[in-house]
Amino acid sequence: MSEETVNNDPNKKRTRKKRKNFLANAKKYAKKGQMGRGTKIPEELYQYFVGILDAMKQGIQDKEERHALVNNVLERTKGEEHNVVGNQLGCRVIELLLPFASAEDLERFIEVLSPDLRKLCADNFTSHVVETLLRVACERATEHLQNEEESNEEEEVPKKKPKLETKTESKFTEEHIQKCHEFTIKISKYALNNLEDFVWDQYANHILRSALKCLSGITLLPGEKPKVNIFKQTVDDGKGIPPHTTKMTYKNVPEEFKEIVKEFVNRLSAWPQFKDLPYQNITSGLLQVMLYAIKNVDKNATKDLLRKLLDESFAPEDWVANGDDDKKDVKDAEGDDNAVKAANLPPVFESESAVRLLEAALFVSKKKTYTQIYARCFINRLGQLAAMPMLNYTVQRLIDNCDVKEEFEPMFEELSDRLGALLSCGNTGVLVAIAKACLRLKAKQAQFVNSLEAALKCNSPENQKYFSVLCLRLLPLDRVDLNALDKEYFINVHGSVILQCILDFQRPAKAVAGLLDLTAEQLMVIFCDAKGCHVADALCKGQCVGVKARDKLVWRLKGYYQKMALSQYGSRAFEQIFNVASVEQKVKLMTELADKSSLLNSTPYGRILAAKLQLDVFKLSQKKWEDTWKKKDGLNK
Template sequence: MEGNRRIKKKRRNFASYLKHERYQGKRNLFGRGTHIDEETYNYLLRVMGVNISNFETEEDREIFIDNVFEEMAGKEKNILCNQVGSRAIEMFLPWASDEILLRFTCILSEDLRKMCLDGFGSHVLQQLVFVVSARLQKTQSSSPETNASQESQSSGPDISMRFKIWLQQVGQFVVNNLDEFVWDCYANHVIRTVLECFSGLPRGSTSKQKKEGHLEWLPDPEFTPSPVGEGFSLVQQCGCRILQMPEVFDYVNTNLVSGLLQTILLAVRKVDSQLCTKIIRHLLDYCILNESQAAARLMEVMISVAKRKTFRIIYIRCFKFKLQPLSLAPDANFCVQSLIKHCKTIDEFEEIFEELLPNFEELMHHNRHGVLVALGQSCQRLRCKQKEFFMQLQAAFHCVERERQVLFPLLVVHWVDYETWSMTTRNENADLPVTLPGSLLIQTLLSFNEPIKIIKALLEMDSKHLLKLLCDRHGSHIGDAFLGSKVVGEKQKTKLFMKLQGSYVALVTSTSGSRVLDKIWLWASLKSKKFILKELAASEDVVRSVKTGNVFSEIHGLAVFKRNPDNWEENQKRKERAEKLFADIIDP
């Protein structure tokens, strides 16, 4: 659902962009950058408005793309340095044939310096580097038979070799001009793209930001092979060159330099781990937390790529005895989260945990959700300090007393202490939202070694509150965790099933609640499934009036059950036998 919303928003924004550019064209403003004539400008806007995915066949799409680039023939230099033209070329390059890509490599090679420094041409250069690298990687990873068929359709080996030569040329050029390009906004991003492609990093590795403004790092992102034979060597050269530029390290608090250094660290770590360690230790003299958001992001990367010894040095020099103020700082708290997540040894984690333990309530009141979630997840991952974490969390939310403990899950998911909850519940119109961090914390607690207290609190929760929680987009994942947890016993799952009796219509008619019902169905015995369908059949009109209810009814045969329960039961048994037989074949 979230992905669909993002796609729709992106399409709306793009439609607004095209509308704005058409309006600008009527005012005889044909995009910034180099001048293009009105006819070309309007043509580019028309083809950009075509949805490429709507073509019925690949052949139709290829003809369309070929025609677009044919219209640009002889005018490429002007178009790619124009605001609208640059965007159009970027959009269509991934669909272009090898011959068209080769044509653009020749055009851009005529003046690489200008293309690197141009505000619009640099974007085309980045896209071309990425697309050519992807084509080469696809060729390298495909089977010999596939390669042979591709080569028979075009001058395959010759084009691949020319692509490699061009990539080497671009890579060597940006490395040779590193001392100049570091300071230019556009050329700086060209360097990043080259490093990402040459090291096999996913594109935009230092641009994946959450709404809070910090970087989201995978512990060990997958690297694909370098498309260029000398690719790893060029990455090493770049790492060595940056160490010989002391003036760069004075600007680690700027977004431009910080972003480049992040990319260099991520690229170098798989190519030359010793060089990566050398760069990190050099950076420790310059990267000061709490100075800027850029420095905090750089520190996150340093933590994520550091080896165990270097990680220890980072912890001692930058975090030890400073965790309390850093965990409350707007930007540095993300570094604390990264430190906790990448902590590999129990001893180190216990040091961090003990330093932060007295500050749980302060972290809660300052809404530093991420630090508490990271601590909980590391307690679960390293199998230590789980009891202490749970007890301190109860104290932070002011529900240590026995009569308050039943409210603990509600307080956590709504991220309020007991006093705030009491004041809010007096107001009948008050409606506290379920928070994502609160939901993540409860899910983490359910995977602890001994989650009996949190299980008991969930099962003793008021049915109205439980139903509201399970029908929430964040809270529904707690139901998934409860039913999917290996440490939650069958008796507790049965108690949850019984507690939800009378609520299955409400669950199935909710988008998020229907997901929980799907999980319950997977766990349920045949007798329990019959009970669910019996309850739904009594309100079939209500169930079928909602899309989620209608889908559930069709999949699980509500109409068949209502008409002939015995027939439904026989079909269900046959289906379960087939699934068991298939499972035995797949995993004997």
């Protein structure tokens, strides 16, 4: 079905490509007399663009200066638009500046480039400018439809068409907004009319994806990071959508845009070769965006598209397994290795491209469709899939998107005795997904802790006190030096997240007891670590962690708070502990800090903490400080 197959060799190391420095390369080419790839531009203009990129990289703090730079550069391109956007360097500069362009400059580029869309969409440089034009035009066309409350809501946009007067006022004129609206529709329909050609073109395909994202109001795809502009002050601090999150944010878009999305889906799903599209990278990527787009447009169309993918591509009716799917596929953790025997799997698992599409399908599917995908592709195969290097991510997405307790329970039963094998092969993300599902659905929490204890080999009464430390390290007891717990050691990020989840369980007693049995030095190793400091958050904020346990934590660290406050991550943990301490305990902590306040001010983290906790006020008048914090505590309750 596809030439691309899944490589499940755990010994094969993935080679990471060295990232190229675009600006350094541009300067290097200029020295050789090469004015970039693509169309030729004068040397003077090329050097000008190099200087502009350099200035942008340094960062321009003043808004007026930045506005002047954008206007000057775009003014310089008048009459040379085609040559500039067809050049590698010129294309990059224009792509970065268009989001900040004035209405006149944006309209000029739209007018100049519109007649040559077919050639531009398939070009390796100009296609990026076309994408940017589409994105900027759509943002300006829909800006007046957004408001803070609705833009923060997850999926469904209200069925009633929003009234313009109740929305955010736009900084652009109605005439410019209308032109942007028309251009968005024009280029989207042009892409739709050329769908048969654009789908297979590596550059035009991305214009199809951008059109779908713009028309459906997609802000960020799951796992996608915000595009960072080279202007330092415009860098978006958002980190995108983390892997285990199952919600997306959509903007409000006109009904006219949504109708075009439906046309895209209808046209592509009617293709005779539709069943093969998931098995190629370029077409799988397009189908993924299409699934996320139609989710916000039409529930019935989403269900029909998923059913078609399931019936024709993922697990066709004529596909029949030839042997046992489970039971003997993965060896126990005690075995020599964690080799996975080849077993019969549905066709979707034969290709990485199809697997990524399956993950998108799990994300957008509703309860009934989700159950069908689970039954046809995953049931009785979870143990095998979870132990495979690539397919374990799909198991994680399956569990992440499970919203029904009764459906999660058989998944847990299928995986509960495989935790040791998953630890051995390093697929610990599956454990994170299970822990989060146990917390989210309030199911199988005690059983998960017991299974994890068995996998970490600390389920005997005398070794249960090591559970929390072993969980943080995600190593079984026989691989940990218990005499070196007061020295720095590697904390597994998945282990930290799992322990945080367990501390939020309805009965976190084992995890809490394991942490409180540690000495102050051993707790310091955890709380002063980048990944371990978040354990303090869970321990202090956990709804089922008792007040006595928190009091014990506060007194356990007595004498170490100053050292904790000097550390970057320790100061985070200190703040969490301070917030849950009683006023009496707060005074003790502040007294400890005040003894050597000059030392506290010697580090940036200590200075910030001293300012937050008003250490200067405490040193001048303890009573005044107590009164201030009593009021604060009263407001927070």
